[in-house]
Amino acid sequence: MSSAEPPRWPSDVQYLCTQRYHSSVPNNIRDHLLPKSQTRSLSSTAPPVSIKQVTTDNHPAKGQRGLFATRKIPPRTHIIDYVGEVHCDERPNSDYDLSLYRSPEGVSVGVDASRVGNEARFINDYRGVALKPNALFEERRNAAGELCMAVWSGKEEVRKGQEILVSYGKGFWQARSSSTAESACDACKLGSE
Numbered sequence: 001m002s003s004a005e006p007p008r009w010p011s012d013v014q015y016l017c018t019q020r021y022h023s024s025v026p027n028n029i030r031d032h033l034l035p036k037s038q039t040r041s042l043s044s045t046a047p048p049v050s051i052k053q054v055t056t057d058n059h060p061a062k063g064q065r066g067l068f069a070t071r072k073i074p075p076r077t078h079i080i081d082y083v084g085e086v087h088c089d090e091r092p093n094s095d096y097d098l099s100l101y102r103s104p105e106g107v108s109v110g111v112d113a114s115r116v117g118n119e120a121r122f123i124n125d126y127r128g129v130a131l132k133p134n135a136l137f138e139e140r141r142n143a144a145g146e147l148c149m150a151v152w153s154g155k156e157e158v159r160k161g162q163e164i165l166v167s168y169g170k171g172f173w174q175a176r177s178s179s180t181a182e183s184a185c186d187a188c189k190l191g192s193e
């Protein structure tokens with residue numbers, strides 16, 4: 001489901017409010033992720049975040065976008081779900097792909113927000129920006145019972161105006177610094193330690 005784009009949304013990415021399922025997701029896995037009995041509805045509350053251009057000189061993602069808190073976010077609070085295309089095919093070139101689920105048979109499911117997604121795709125990694133992350137990825141079932149990867153605040157509150165920063169995990173950066181790395185692997189995805 002797509003909706004009105006938030007300010008500073010890039011023109012080459014489609015804005016989505018709910019996950020889209022790629023044809024590579026087998027029906028049995030799709031049924032596990034989104035039980036058929038459930039209907040999806042849009043949340044009426046806007047997430048407490050805003051997309052901004054990063055302008056700080058020593059920020060390693062200067063010139064790119066980042067996601068910032070629009071109000072104080074208490075500790076251990078749900079901030080936003082990471083919405084994108086749920087898929088089971090390989091996305092070795094995506095910098096917006098994270099692991100969602102691995103089935104008992106070993107099928108890996110990812111959420112890729114490189115072409116479609118929501119504000120969460122703009123969350124940067126804390127390295128070179130802050131001493132530690134102030135948010136983390138953790139899966140949850142939303143109100144419709146759908147399995148999602150969500151972004152939560154950490155042990156401390158996030159102050160209004162602060163950048164939301166997670167750890168992408170060492171695997172994400174190792175895969176991008178090593179020319180010999182096997183990039184089509186779970187460890188190359190966002191949030192993989």
Ligand SMILES: C[S@@+](CC[C@H](N)C(=O)[O-])C[C@H]1O[C@@H](n2cnc3c(N)ncnc32)[C@H](O)[C@@H]1O
Nearest residue numbers: 060061064065095096121122123124125126127
């Ligand atoms: C999921 S995107 C984050 C949003 C991105 N800044 C944008 O404007 O689309 C991941 C990419 O952001 C950049 N990035 C995020 N955190 C970074 C960091 N701590 N240092 C350097 N680059 C970072 C890298 O280019 C990385 O591949």
